[in-house]
Amino acid sequence: MTKPIFQLKNVTKTVNTGTPEELNILDHLNLDIYDGDFITVLGSNGAGKSTLFNSITGNITPTSGDVIYKNSKINKMSVVKRTKFLSRVFQDPKLGTAPRMTVAENLLLAEKRGEHRLFNLRGLKKQIPLFKKITAKMNNSLDKRLNTPTGNLSGGQRQALSFLMATIKRPDILLLDEHTAALDPNTSEKLMKITNDTITDEKLTCLMITHQLEDALKYGNRLIVLHKGTIAYDFNSDEKKKLSKEDLYKFFSEK
Numbered sequence: 248m249t250k251p252i253f254q255l256k257n258v259t260k261t262v263n264t265g266t267p268e269e270l271n272i273l274d275h276l277n278l279d280i281y282d283g284d285f286i287t288v289l290g291s292n293g294a295g296k297s298t299l300f301n302s303i304t305g306n307i308t309p310t311s312g313d314v315i316y317k318n319s320k321i322n323k324m325s326v327v328k329r330t331k332f333l334s335r336v337f338q339d340p341k342l343g344t345a346p347r348m349t350v351a352e353n354l355l356l357a358e359k360r361g362e363h364r365l366f367n368l369r370g371l372k373k374q375i376p377l378f379k380k381i382t383a384k385m386n387n388s389l390d391k392r393l394n395t396p397t398g399n400l401s402g403g404q405r406q407a408l409s410f411l412m413a414t415i416k417r418p419d420i421l422l423l424d425e426h427t428a429a430l431d432p433n434t435s436e437k438l439m440k441i442t443n444d445t446i447t448d449e450k451l452t453c454l455m456i457t458h459q460l461e462d463a464l465k466y467g468n469r470l471i472v473l474h475k476g477t478i479a480y481d482f483n484s485d486e487k488k489k490l491s492k493e494d495l496y497k498f499f500s501e502k
């Protein structure tokens with residue numbers, strides 16, 4: 248049987264320890280992520296979705312339990328080291344790119360993700376044809392703005408660039424944190440289609456937080472529902488196909 252590439256085993260994160268506000272924001276959470284999984288992540292506000300991502304990226308260290316990557320315990324591995332094998336796209340288009348650097352420079356930076364060497368612009372010219380090709384796929388004129396500082400792009404262009412930067416160097420795990428939520432419906436739909444095509448074509452392993460029930464049902468091979476810092480439901484591909492939006496509403500109102 249295939250082994251998971253990433254596991255959270257009995258992970259608990261306690262905050263405000265020893266005070267009346269003490270709370271387990273992750274509570275004995277177990278999750279096995281397999282190569283090629285595309286998992287949509289649902290949960291009400293405060294359920295622990297971002298905290299789950301932070302425990303994968305190393306932004307938080309569990310109070311107890313284990314974080315395992317390819318059979319090795321990595322509880323204390325730094326965020327920077329983990330960027331070698333994982334990337335994340337945030338909801339806010341401003342968070343993914345360096346505003347004063349141009350589109351091309353940001354892409355070059357992303358290509359060198361996880362490398363220790365100091366960033367320099369050597370080799371930029373050589374990469375322009377590739378950068379033109381991949382930005383053209385975004386279908387939003389990004390390919391004509393390779394020399395534009397990213398701070399001058401529209402939110403949609405900037406978020407498309409963030410997605411490209413997260414995937415230009417294949418990550419073992421891609422984390423999408425409501426990455427289309429700040430975009431207008433049209434732009435959001437376009438980026439979601441590109442996202443799905445990229446993940447499917449390149450067989451990426453991905454977790455995607457969304458509040459859009461349609462998207463949670465439409466995309467991916469697994470769907471998990473978080474509640475109070477733990478995984479309340481974990482639907483496999485067959486179970487997910489049978490789910491309706493009404494079922495999902497029910498799960499939320501049961502809680």
Ligand SMILES: Nc1ncnc2c1ncn2[C@@H]1O[C@H](COP(=O)(O)OP(=O)(O)OP(=O)(O)O)[C@@H](O)[C@H]1O
Pocket residue numbers: 262263272290291292293294295296297298299
């Ligand atoms: N450092 C912290 N100290 C105290 N409480 C925290 C901390 N980080 C998160 N929390 C709390 O943990 C809970 C889970 O937060 P989290 O941001 O993971 O939820 P979420 O499911 O991503 O919510 P949303 O959908 O609103 O983004 C919340 O109640 C939040 O207030």
